[in-house]
Amino acid sequence: MKFITTPGPFQRQKRTTLQIMLELSAALVLVWIAGIVYNFVAIGAAYGIKAILMVVVSLVVTLLADVLVAAIRHKESHGPMMKHIIDQVIHNYSYVTAIIFALSLPIGTPYYVIIIGALFATLVVKYAFGGFGSNVFNPAVMARIFVGVSFSGSMLSYLGTDISAVPTLDLISGATITSQFASTGTKWLTDSLTGLSGNVTMLDLFLGTYAGALGETFTFLILALAIVLSIRKVINWRTPAFYLGTVALTSVVIALFTGLNVLDYTLISLGMGGLAFGAVFMLTDPVTSPTSPFGKALIGVIAGFITVLIRVQGNLPEGVMYSIAIVNIVAPLIDKLTTGLTNTNTLKKWGVVACTAVVALAVNGGISAINVRNANSSEPSSSESSSESSSEIVVVPFKTLQGTASSAACEDYCSVQTMTVSVDLDETYDILDISIAEAPTTGGNYATTWTEGFDALVDYYQGIGIVGERDACGHHRLRVGLRVQVERDVARHIAQ
Numbered sequence: 001m002k003f004i005t006t007p008g009p010f011q012r013q014k015r016t017t018l019q020i021m022l023e024l025s026a027a028l029v030l031v032w033i034a035g036i037v038y039n040f041v042a043i044g045a046a047y048g049i050k051a052i053l054m055v056v057v058s059l060v061v062t063l064l065a066d067v068l069v070a071a072i073r074h075k076e077s078h079g080p081m082m083k084h085i086i087d088q089v090i091h092n093y094s095y096v097t098a099i100i101f102a103l104s105l106p107i108g109t110p111y112y113v114i115i116i117g118a119l120f121a122t123l124v125v126k127y128a129f130g131g132f133g134s135n136v137f138n139p140a141v142m143a144r145i146f147v148g149v150s151f152s153g154s155m156l157s158y159l160g161t162d163i164s165a166v167p168t169l170d171l172i173s174g175a176t177i178t179s180q181f182a183s184t185g186t187k188w189l190t191d192s193l194t195g196l197s198g199n200v201t202m203l204d205l206f207l208g209t210y211a212g213a214l215g216e217t218f219t220f221l222i223l224a225l226a227i228v229l230s231i232r233k234v235i236n237w238r239t240p241a242f243y244l245g246t247v248a249l250t251s252v253v254i255a256l257f258t259g260l261n262v263l264d265y266t267l268i269s270l271g272m273g274g275l276a277f278g279a280v281f282m283l284t285d286p287v288t289s290p291t292s293p294f295g296k297a298l299i300g301v302i303a304g305f306i307t308v309l310i311r312v313q314g315n316l317p318e319g320v321m322y323s324i325a326i327v328n329i330v331a332p333l334i335d336k337l338t339t340g341l342t343n344t345n346t347l348k349k350w351g352v353v354a355c356t357a358v359v360a361l362a363v364n365g366g367i368s369a370i371n372v373r374n375a376n377s378s379e380p381s382s383s384e385s386s387s388e389s390s391s392e393i394v395v396v397p398f399k400t401l402q403g404t405a406s407s408a409a410c411e412d413y414c415s416v417q418t419m420t421v422s423v424d425l426d427e428t429y430d431i432l433d434i435s436i437a438e439a440p441t442t443g444g445n446y447a448t449t450w451t452e453g454f455d456a457l458v459d460y461y462q463g464i465g466i467v468g469e470r471d472a473c474g475h476h477r478l479r480v481g482l483r484v485q486v487e488r489d490v491a492r493h494i495a496q
Helices: 019-042 045-073 081-091 094-103 111-129 137-148 177-182 202-207 217-230 238-258 262-271 277-283 293-313 320-337 346-377 443-463 476-493
Strands: 397-404 418-427 431-438
Touching: 019 045, 019 081, 019 094, 019 217, 019 277, 045 081, 045 094, 045 111, 094 111, 094 277, 111 202, 137 320, 202 217, 202 262, 202 443, 217 277, 238 262, 238 277, 238 293, 238 346, 262 277, 277 320, 293 320, 293 346
Parallel strands: none
Antiparallel strands: 397 418, 418 431
């Protein structure tokens, strides 16, 4: 007699994976609809149409990628090719990846970036590892990181050059309120929304009525969908609960360590950026997360720890995507260490979760306290700042670069003149301020004309920023490009 054995578990749900994925897709569509309505009503028809087409383009590209791979891999044993292709398209669930990826992008993302990202998610992150169920990383997360690194200068929060059409955008740099908040005062250590363009309120953070990624801003809606999906067992409640709980508890500790308003700071930490969207629709991916209840809770704690760490200490505006990618790496290790019955060593397992949470609280709280202390020690004395408003938010440049500009000689009546230009940048390398660090010494009308011309040039650069200068080659090329651009454009402007 031949015995056939298979690995556990043996108790299975009545619903199929297809049914679960369709319910998840329905929830994502509701978030998509919210994004469409907001862009249509609050900004304009062009933005609403772009919100529709972003997801449509992503869906079409992933569909074509599925068809291509299915056709290449088809064998006679699979039956008719068309039937095989349809089966592969339906059961690889790339449409879920397509929607999640598109919703994680800002509205001004060019279509070619969406196409490249969708292809990267489907062909590289998923099919290169064997297809659905075999991928190591969440395809949507890795695609978002890939396009963010490669095309950050093109991923704008507005369409074309019309920044003024979006009331919740910084009219100088086009930055979202997340990047603005991350660059004001001490990084991610402010308990007030004062100073952000568009007069964003706490309610706006949770309703989603501000500019951000297409689907990440609707915190109330996403949390409501999380409750429904958890009840329906589409997602495991432990992962988003422990993730958001870790961020919340860490925010409380940071606020206590740094003297911030505990409630306001915690609400800002939970409501701003892609925290809720990542917690519900990305971190809960069943393929790239552990299978045990303990593992699902542990990755939530680890991801929360890393997210807050990147926020308060890293160079990125926020760390949701990177934290999810990191826990995708450790998920197989967690599964390997917790194989067997889930009700054994329970105290030890949850002790690990508790210890990880304590480390997260201590490290992030300590780093935040040190950052605030260093910032306070570098501030001017009270006598020097008595004329300034106590509620004013001081914007500290992330980088200050300098470039020189030389004018053309004016034949016999003036010589070549050179000035030094100082450019302040924020963490997304958008221009905060441009000033003359060292003006030409020549007096008379020539120096006056130089200064007037430079003022016009400052207005021009502050209107468009320098986002187009940043590419995959990194910051060094950006600095060189900025220097050359300032030199040439100032010289050209003065010569005219």
